[in-house]
Amino acid sequence: xxxxxxxxxxxxxxxxxxxxxxxxxxxxxxxxxxxxxxxxxxxxxxxxxxxxxxxxxxxxxxxxxxxxxxxxxxxxxxxxxxxxxxxxxxxxxxxxxxxxxxxxxxxxxxxxxxxxxxxxxxxxxxxxxxxxxxxxxxxxxxxxxxxxxxxxxxxxxxxxxxxxxxxxxxxxxxxxxxxxxxxxxxxxxxxxxxxxxxxxxxxxxxxxxxxxxxxxxxxxxxxxxxxxxxxxxxxxxxxxxxxxxxxxxxxxxxxx
Ligand code: NI
Numbered sequence: 633x634x635x636x637x638x639x640x641x642x643x644x645x646x647x648x649x650x651x652x653x654x655x656x657x658x659x660x661x662x663x664x665x666x667x668x669x670x671x672x673x674x675x676x677x678x679x680x681x682x683x684x685x686x687x688x689x690x691x692x693x694x695x696x697x698x699x700x701x702x703x704x705x706x707x708x709x710x711x712x713x714x715x716x717x718x719x720x721x722x723x724x725x726x727x728x729x730x731x732x733x734x735x736x737x738x739x740x741x742x743x744x745x746x747x748x749x750x751x752x753x754x755x756x757x758x759x760x761x762x763x764x765x766x767x768x769x770x771x772x773x774x775x776x777x778x779x780x781x782x783x784x785x786x787x788x789x790x791x792x793x794x795x796x797x798x799x800x801x802x803x804x805x806x807x808x809x810x811x812x813x814x815x816x817x818x819x820x821x822x823x824x825x826x827x828x829x830x831x832x833x834x835x836x837x838x839x840x841x842x843x844x845x846x847x848x849x850x851x852x853x854x855x856x857x858x859x860x861x862x863x864x865x866x867x868x869x870x871x872x873x874x875x876x877x878x879x880x881x882x883x884x885x886x887x888x
Pocket of ligand 1: 637639667724834
């Protein structure tokens, strides 16, 4: 299995990162993609060395970390990082109107900027979206010139929104929320194509049931995979095979 979205480099794992990674490997995780939160995330990611698990870096500014004025050199800096062979995506970026709507214009500007970088370096964009689906999809529509790829991370939209995202060339990142009893995300996911889904944890956040409320870690992704198997009437192995293939194709792992 590949965890396509995990902040394993954060301080929440400083005390037991090796243990966490060992448990992930035992649970069948072979690769972990690390979306950045800001530029300070990058030196922390650089410290992670391949073990039984391969670690894949990405660079970007999370929408809740966007400042009043975007640094002038942000686009060139992100392009520089993301064009390197050991960077696999642009993000995370996107929109978040839940925490604050004060900087909506700056968030949109930053999201557009990340889209441009993704097209420039030909790598997928990692999209965070909270209470902002219409605007998020509209920006993707504006930026899509046939070359933009990416993932709607932690997908929790409606069937219609999911289909619209797929038509715009996006994939759907399926995380712990699909296991929540009251969310209804499982019913939505059931009506969308598994071939366009990839697995993720968003560790240390959003632990799946039965670990809900605890610190999330990549090993817990098995609960999300089991839920998908349940939804689609497949074995865990089949879900693993399909989602791993999709992730490898999306992030270009088979080309290198
Ligand atoms: Ni995240």
